[in-house]
Amino acid sequence: MEKRATFSNLWLAAAFIAPQMLLVFIFFYWPSGEALYWAVTLEPPFGGTNEWVGWLNFQTVFSDPKYWNSVWVSIIFAAAATFTSIVIAAMLALFVDRRLPGHHVYQFSFFLPYALAxxxxxxxxxxxxxxxxxFVAAINRVFPDLWNPALNGWDALALIVFAQSWKMVGYNFIFFLAALQSIPRTVVEAGAMDGAGVLARMRDIQLPLIAPTLFFLLVINITDSFVDSFGIVDITTHGGPARATDLMVYKIYFDGFEGKDYSLAAAQSIVLMLLVMALTFVQFRFIERRIHYR
Incomplete structure (x- = not known):
C-alpha cells in the first residue's frame, strides 16, 4: 500500500500560500483586470471618467496597418532570436560538457550575459x-554602407536579434548543460565504444535525450522575445528606422506613454497576452507530442 504525506493544518498551509497568492494578485491579476477595463473604455489621458466603448479600441487596433506591421516584425524577431540563442547555447553546452581544460571558467563566463539588464x-x-x-566602422571603411542600422531596416532588425540572442544564450546554456550532465556517462561511453564520433554522439544520443529541456527553452525564449524585449529596442533603435523594429511591446509603450492613448495601448496589451497564450498552447498541443520524457 502506497503511503502518502498529508498536511492537516490548513491554516498554516494558507499562511504559507498567502504571500505568493498576494504577489500574483497584485502584479498579475490586478494589472490584467485594469488593462481589460481600459481596453473596453476610453481612458482620459489627464484623468476623468471612463466612457464605455466596448470593442471599439480592438477594432481600431485591428484596422491599423502599423499594428499589423508590428505583429509581423515581432514574429520574425521572436523566431530569429529564439533559433539563434538556442543553437548557440546548445553548441556551447555540448562542448563544455566534454570537460575540456578550463570548463569551469567557461561555465561562469557563458552565464554572465543573462545577469545584465x-x-x-x-x-x-x-x-x-x-x-x-x-568595430563595424572598420568594415564600413572597406565596404561603404555595408552596415547602417540607422538607415537600413534589416540591419536594425538584425541588431536587436543579435542583442536578444546574446542576452538569452547564458540562460539557455545553464539549462542545456544541466540536462547534458544528467545523462549517464555510460550511455555516451557505450556510443563511443560502438564507434560513434563526437558529433555523432551529440546528434544521435545527447540531443534526443535533452529534448524536454529543448522544448522548455523554446517556450521560454519565444515568450521572452515577445514581452521582455522593450529595453533593447528602446535603447538601440527606438522602433526605427521606418518602424522596421517596432515590436508589439514597444508599440504599446509608444502609443500609451508617448501618444497618451492608454485605452488603445491596453487593447494592444490584451492582444499581446492572448497571442503569447495562443503560441504557448500551440507548442504544448503539437510540439510536445514529439517529446519523450522517458
Missing part, C-alpha cells in the same frame, strides 16, 4: 555595432 545589453550592442564608432 536588457537596457545595458542594448547600450553595449548599440556602441559595438555602431557604423561609425564600433
Amino acid at each position: 536588457a537596457p545595458a545589453v542594448g547600450l553595449a550592442f548599440r556602441f559595438i555595432f555602431s557604423p561609425d564608432a564600433g
